[in-house]
Amino acid sequence: MKKSVLTLTLALLCSQNVFAQDQPTLDPGKSTYTSVRCWYRSGATHDEASTEWKWAKNSDGSYYTVPGYWYSSVSPVNMFFTDVGQETIKQQCKQTLGIDHNAADITYFASDMRYSFNHSFWTNDKSNQTGKINKIVSFGDSISDTGNIFNAFQWRFPNPNSWFLGHFSNGFVWTEYLAQEKHLPLYTWAVGGAAGETEYGFLSGIHDQVNSYLQYMTMAKNYNPQNTLFTIEFGLNDFINYNRTVAEVSKDFTTALTTLFKNGAENIVVLTLPDASIAPQFKYSTPEHAQEVSAKIKQFNQYVTTEAMRFRMEGHNVALFDSMALFNDMTTTPAKYGFHNIKDACLNINRSSSKDYLMSHALTNDCASYGSDSYMFWGVTHPTTHTHHILAEEVAKKVSSQFNF
Template identity: 25%
Template structure:
């Protein structure tokens, strides 16, 4: 039963670390988060019943590939789903060679799942703590030449009825510092889009004004954590401002940024549409492609200029939009396993 893999999955890591890593290339991709990054874990864990596919695409909360699919493809890396690993074998099979995707749809920023009642489904912080604990138990450090990604927090506000941003900020901050503490060097961090502007904010007794306020507070708190970590010259913190990207969606070619695609079956064409939002909560695959392009532009730039806006998170802001537009115009392809430079201690 693949659900069992979630409970025991963290024993894997003594088998998965490379014996030698390049100092200038991403050789693995590790993904921590929720449905915005989950390429099939919750789908496997629920017996392939959630999210319903179709209309969702192959267990993803969208109509096509997610940002992590697009980024992984450009980097030449395809992380193994945690729930695809058989831990009954020694060593577990398959042995991940390109990283692992730990993200689960519905994950809270903390220890559990905010949507599916199952104690074996880890929240973002538990994903990271389990990963780090296994490294430490085996006296190992994580691969410093891998790319680690974190994106979460929205489920706390949508499904745990949290209006106080302090807990999700604390959880994400602890997750980031834990990764740094066990040796991660290259970390991709996403802030939240304005949750009050999503179609789902207008249903089920949610308060759009409160959600927008919580988003702003969360993004500011996350920006402070990232800013503090960025003082360490040995770290390469790559921040993606999805808040600004979503606010600029119309300029990026989306013709409908207020409705979900699924709410308009008369004009919704899965995989080929101009909607920003798929189901009320999640971006369409076109939206994910824009997020991926922003991430790749930031990786290519090696650094992201600090935003002067009080809504940013060391934000891409206009830089992100320009980078995305340039990528669309040039149709450039990022060289596989993009080099990332950082100062040696």
């Protein structure tokens, strides 16, 4: 995906008042309540990415509401803080929807009105905490984004008919599966298209994501960062789309982790980068570009490995997961992971262009025949939800013994 094309696409979206919404003024910190928007996959398999939603309701048919307070009076960047548990809200959605198939992928958001954004619920911690990890906070790019860029672009990017509810995949991403595995709530600061530094003035880079998290936490009751498991992965956009140097991205990595540790973080999972040159998008690139990207990724991974070791020696609990090794194993032994196809996109896309995220795409005949869960890649760049699930399972194995769950 060329930067000039990406710039044009984002400029077109911004020209249409990306952040303009007719919503009531919200009073930050003031006790109030909000409704719950319950999203679900309408199809019965991961082959159908489109979703629908309903308002959560009580058993008597009245609208279910959650008490709490808003972080901000600005709608596009907001969060609803509450003492109500995440599982309680989720169960209310399950009861409302009455859907039981495994691919429903039910998720939920705070929302005051029909045309408002999807906002995350943050469940405040109790004053008497056990010292165990009680939540996951993720930073990164489209591999971890669960709807932030989708919100910013008024639910049009990526196209909700072909990408699952703001995910750059056909279902949940790895952090969501990891949270499910550990029975923990997930809070996402990752943004699709993000790099180490902020791009275009609004695609928050890693350091700005960390600073945003710190700002939000000033409103969270009883929050203790030592009980949070942080996940961080980024760098692919830097090397593929923004032509940044390894030294620049390495500095961003160290700055982000140092900031987290200075502000009380102790438990972090760091992912090395997979060799992105195996993705279908590089069919439409030059061999020289693929080689350059691959070389930068390897150099950056070496730096990340060294830094993770340094932080551990300083007493921080940092788990390094080798994504490159896992993805290499997927491509060399695909049958081991249930893959029929590791080279092509499941969606019928035959180029590498950010414009395609605005469009709806059918499946290729082969993917429609074998099913998306047999494909490694959903589009030309991003993995299927099946691939994400595998990644999460392997990460869970890595972190289970290293962190206090």
